[in-house]
Amino acid sequence: MLSIEGLYKRFGDKEVIKGLNFHVPKNSIYGFVGTNGAGKTTTMKMVLGLLEADAGTILVDGERVTYGNTDTNRGIGYLPDVPEFYSFLTTREYLALCGRICGLSDKTTKTRAEELLERVGLAGEKHRIKGFSRGMKQRLGIAQALINRPKLLICDEPTSALDPVGRKEILDILKEVREETTVLFSTHILSDVERICTDVAFLKDGVIALEGTIDQVRTLKSNGEFLVETLNPAGTEALCAHFPNAKVSGEQVVTLTGNDDEMLKVMAFLSGNNIPVLKVERAETSLEDLFMEVTKHE
Amino acid sequence: MNNVLFTWIRKEFTDSWRNGRLIIFLIVCFGVGLMNPITAKLTPMLIEMMQDQMKDMGIVYDPPTITALTSWEQFAKNIWIPLLVFVLMFGNIFTKEYGAHTLTPMVTKGLKKTTILWGKAIQLILVWTAGYAVYFGVTLMYTEYYWGTEDELMRRVWDMTAMFYLYSLFIVALLVFFSVLWKEFSGVLVSMVTVLGLDLVFGMFPKVAKVLPGRISSPGLLLQKGYEDRYEYAMGDFAVPFVVTLVVIVVLFVLSTILMKRKSVD
Numbered sequence: 052m053l054s055i056e057g058l059y060k061r062f063g064d065k066e067v068i069k070g071l072n073f074h075v076p077k078n079s080i081y082g083f084v085g086t087n088g089a090g091k092t093t094t095m096k097m098v099l100g101l102l103e104a105d106a107g108t109i110l111v112d113g114e115r116v117t118y119g120n121t122d123t124n125r126g127i128g129y130l131p132d133v134p135e136f137y138s139f140l141t142t143r144e145y146l147a148l149c150g151r152i153c154g155l156s157d158k159t160t161k162t163r164a165e166e167l168l169e170r171v172g173l174a175g176e177k178h179r180i181k182g183f184s185r186g187m188k189q190r191l192g193i194a195q196a197l198i199n200r201p202k203l204l205i206c207d208e209p210t211s212a213l214d215p216v217g218r219k220e221i222l223d224i225l226k227e228v229r230e231e232t233t234v235l236f237s238t239h240i241l242s243d244v245e246r247i248c249t250d251v252a253f254l255k256d257g258v259i260a261l262e263g264t265i266d267q268v269r270t271l272k273s274n275g276e277f278l279v280e281t282l283n284p285a286g287t288e289a290l291c292a293h294f295p296n297a298k299v300s301g302e303q304v305v306t307l308t309g310n311d312d313e314m315l316k317v318m319a320f321l322s323g324n325n326i327p328v329l330k331v332e333r334a335e336t337s338l339e340d341l342f343m344e345v346t347k348h349e
Numbered sequence: 350m351n352n353v354l355f356t357w358i359r360k361e362f363t364d365s366w367r368n369g370r371l372i373i374f375l376i377v378c379f380g381v382g383l384m385n386p387i388t389a390k391l392t393p394m395l396i397e398m399m400q401d402q403m404k405d406m407g408i409v410y411d412p413p414t415i416t417a418l419t420s421w422e423q424f425a426k427n428i429w430i431p432l433l434v435f436v437l438m439f440g441n442i443f444t445k446e447y448g449a450h451t452l453t454p455m456v457t458k459g460l461k462k463t464t465i466l467w468g469k470a471i472q473l474i475l476v477w478t479a480g481y482a483v484y485f486g487v488t489l490m491y492t493e494y495y496w497g498t499e500d501e502l503m504r505r506v507w508d509m510t511a512m513f514y515l516y517s518l519f520i521v522a523l524l525v526f527f528s529v530l531w532k533e534f535s536g537v538l539v540s541m542v543t544v545l546g547l548d549l550v551f552g553m554f555p556k557v558a559k560v561l562p563g564r565i566s567s568p569g570l571l572l573q574k575g576y577e578d579r580y581e582y583a584m585g586d587f588a589v590p591f592v593v594t595l596v597v598i599v600v601l602f603v604l605s606t607i608l609m610k611r612k613s614v615d
Contacts, residue, residue, distance in 0.1 A: 099457050101615045119610045122459065129457035135450045137360070139367040151356040152458045195454055 052233040058107030069257035082244035083237040085254030091237040128196030132208040138181035153199035167194040186217035276334035282327035357468035378480040382487030385423035417496040425569025443528035452614040509568035522601035564590035
């Protein structure tokens with residue numbers, strides 16, 4: 052859906068984006084993660100044609116993005132971190148304006164606006180936008196971004212300034228829209244990525260440091276540990292005695308290292324010796340650990 | 350008219366209507382337009398009322414004869430007031446959007462920057478034209494009611510009005526051009542004052558003054574005594590700056606369009 056090749060951007064002496072390459076698959080929720088100042092917003096603005104790239108190619112659904120020409124934006128919805136609206140309009144008037152700008156007919160716009168306002172929980176809101184809370188603005192921001200049924204929805208840190216309830220609402224909406232669109236979602240809140248994203252890329256110093264599906268990324272950086280929690284201390288002792296690399300890592304919890312074959316051997320041992328267990332699970336590396344590892348300064 | 354451009358212009362008018370700017374501006378134009386014949390009408394009465402006091406002070410002053418010309422002279426004198434109010438009230442229609450980042454969702458929906466420029470420029474022209482028409486119309490109505498305007502004077506009034514209208518479009522074109530260049534309204538105002546100041550300074554040199562737009566900014570000259578005898582000559586005198594102003598307006602709009610395409614509105 053979105054393809055970026057060899058992207059460069061410099062502000063004065065500072066090179067912010069240094070040969071960025073990544074591909075966002077169709078119907079994915081792509082978490083674009085990086086520290087503040089890593090270049091996430093700069094990249095998104097270049098995708099939207101709001102900033103001019105120094106070099107590189109950006110393709111949105113196969114169509115090249117050109118600065119100053121907003122044609123590719125017709126297939127994109129954009130939700131900035133702090134969306135700003137015309138406060139003198141009502142939600143319906145604002146969505147009508149957006150619909151007409153996208154080239155939708157008045158009838159389609161009206162139907163779509165009602166559908167979206169219902170979805171984001173603003174259907175009963177008849178007042179002007181002036182006086183809306185941050186959360187309401189964010190929800191209206193999603194509605195405006197989706198008015199033209201975009202192929203690609205770009206969200207720039209949409210949850211960074213919201214309370215937990217507001218965050219959950221926004222994440223739920225983004226999760227729902229995956230069926231009809233591809234979502235590029237920049238954030239530095241890793242729990243949000245874990246909650247909704249299918250793919251993730253870590254941006255560090257203007258290049259992608261790690262990219263893949265959430266499972267791939269975890270496996271890639273996993274050290275092969277798995278945990279066995281036994282029902283009684285005797286089981287823990289038996290495991291430690293039989294497997295030299297077993298380490299007690301908690302009350303009746305043993306940590307072992309190895310691939311899936313090794314894990315099967317352990318399970319066969321437990322079964323063969325009638326050792327009761329509560330669980331056997333692969334120790335997953337959290338995205339936070341991965342992020343810290345990827346972004347640490349050498 | 351392009352549907353998106355029409356939508357954009359409608360949004361601009363909704364803004365100025367709902368925040369009261371449009372109605373306030375039209376009321377100001379009406380009030381200042383009304384002041385012209387009223388001032389002319391009241392002047393002799395005021396002088397008459399003060400005559401006793403003036404006599405005591407040894408000043409003898411015959412009340413002037415008030416005609417339609419007096420009212421139109423007031424019109425020419427006050428013509429800058431609506432324009433100044435217009436620039437102050439509507440001059441920030443670009444810069445306030447840059448500051449509020451309200452254009453970002455529009456541009457990311459595919460709204461062309463040139464449509465933003467032309468929508469706002471058309472709104473500025475329409476609002477100013479409406480205000481100027483109110484200003485002229487009110488003066489005309491009351492002047493006709495009190496004195497009636499002879500055909501010869503009326504011809505000069507029309508020419509004067511058209512002349513200043515073109516000059517006001519030059520001001521609008523400058524406003525649009527500097528609004529494309531700057532992000533802050535203060536930058537726009539300072540640039541405009543600088544250009545108008547330079548126009549004034551160069552206007553002191555008679556040879557240069559003949560071609561500058563500033564020449565048509567004082568069309569009240571056309572009403573002065575003596576101009577009726579050499580009217581054709583006077584119009585000829587204004588012809589060159591009229592054409593120059595027209596060309597400058599076109600150039601400013603073309604440059605604004607080119608620069609707007611490259612401008613970051615985020």
